[in-house]
Amino acid sequence: MIARRHLLGALAGMPLIAAAPHYRLAAQPVAAGIWVVRGADAPIAMANGGAIANISIIATDAGAVLIDAGASHRHGLALAALARRLTGKPVARVYLTHLHPDHSFGASAFPAGLVAATPAVAAQVTGDAAGFSTGLYRLLGDWMRGTELPAPALVAEAGPVLIGGRRLRLLTLSGHSASDLAVLDEATGTLIAGDLVFHNRAPATPHADLPAWRRALDQLAGLGQQRLVPGHGPVDPTPGTAIAQTRAWIDWLEPALKAAMDAGLTMVEAGDLPIPPRFAGLAVARLELQRSVSHFWPALEAARLPRVGG
Ligand SMILES: [Zn+2]
Numbered sequence: 416m417i418a419r420r421h422l423l424g425a426l427a428g429m430p431l432i433a434a435a436p437h438y439r440l441a442a443q444p445v446a447a448g449i450w451v452v453r454g455a456d457a458p459i460a461m462a463n464g465g466a467i468a469n470i471s472i473i474a475t476d477a478g479a480v481l482i483d484a485g486a487s488h489r490h491g492l493a494l495a496a497l498a499r500r501l502t503g504k505p506v507a508r509v510y511l512t513h514l515h516p517d518h519s520f521g522a523s524a525f526p527a528g529l530v531a532a533t534p535a536v537a538a539q540v541t542g543d544a545a546g547f548s549t550g551l552y553r554l555l556g557d558w559m560r561g562t563e564l565p566a567p568a569l570v571a572e573a574g575p576v577l578i579g580g581r582r583l584r585l586l587t588l589s590g591h592s593a594s595d596l597a598v599l600d601e602a603t604g605t606l607i608a609g610d611l612v613f614h615n616r617a618p619a620t621p622h623a624d625l626p627a628w629r630r631a632l633d634q635l636a637g638l639g640q641q642r643l644v645p646g647h648g649p650v651d652p653t654p655g656t657a658i659a660q661t662r663a664w665i666d667w668l669e670p671a672l673k674a675a676m677d678a679g680l681t682m683v684e685a686g687d688l689p690i691p692p693r694f695a696g697l698a699v700a701r702l703e704l705q706r707s708v709s710h711f712w713p714a715l716e717a718a719r720l721p722r723v724g725g
Pocket of ligand 1: 513515
């Protein structure tokens with residue numbers, strides 16, 4: 416018979432890595448030489464290891480191009496292995512669409528010289544990123560082991576870029592965050608929009624600037640794409656359905672929150688506002704509405720309520 420203290424002693428001696436969770440990634444083809452690894456249509460949670468954002472893999476003669484890198488060091492490694500299996504080549508370039516951790520922290524798994532981001536995103540790494548990192552370690556625990564902050568050494572500039580015979584057009588925009596990159600694959604007409612576009616999933620607004628976001632959506636709507644890979648949610652096989660859906664949500668959200676404040680609602684009551692039936696198909700709509708209340712309420716209050724005593 417094994418005494419309990421022996422069993423506990425044996426467990427305590429086991430290397431922790433044996434219990435490390437694994438990312439089980441699957442890619443779906445989007446167009447010739449492009450795949451998407453779909454994120455879970457859910458909030459960041461222990462159950463998904465933060466793998467909630469869509470990651471795109473593009474084959475080129477020079478190697479695979481990743482659009483976004485996943486949420487953790489281990490996620491980035493798993494994406495690199497998958498990209499090599501799919502394209503037969505190692506990763507040659509990683510573009511980060513924006514600094515939100517579910518998209519960018521997997522850059523930890525790649526040499527800085529392969530990682531490209533806008534100068535604004537590179538600057539945010541020394542600002543916001545440390546706070547994101549603390550939050551993510553708290554939410555994800557061991558999934559985050561070994562994850563370092565992204566350190567992009569390449570500058571992503573607006574305009575065409577040729578990688579291994581493949582022509583990509585980079586668009587530097589903002590609105591979902593302070594700096595959002597979108598990538599158009601010119602050969603297939605595939606627009607990889609990052610979190611400027613959500614599809615069948617309610618948009619997240621932690622750092623949103625809604626007027627800028629509307630301008631970005633206007634630009635994305637006019638690029639002549641044939642299909643669109645959103646930051647979250649299924650691939651849109653049409654040029655504009657997901658763009659229109661994202662716009663409809665933010666166009667509803669802003670006046671709805673202002674009206675809630677004018678009506679004297681509390682933050683909790685505003686989070687319980689009825690969601691129009693036309694958004695019934697959007698995943699996590701209630702949760703994102705409640706999060707948006709917390710994002711926008713302080714500024715709405717500051718704009719509406721006079722300061723007592725001047
Ligand atoms: Zn985001």
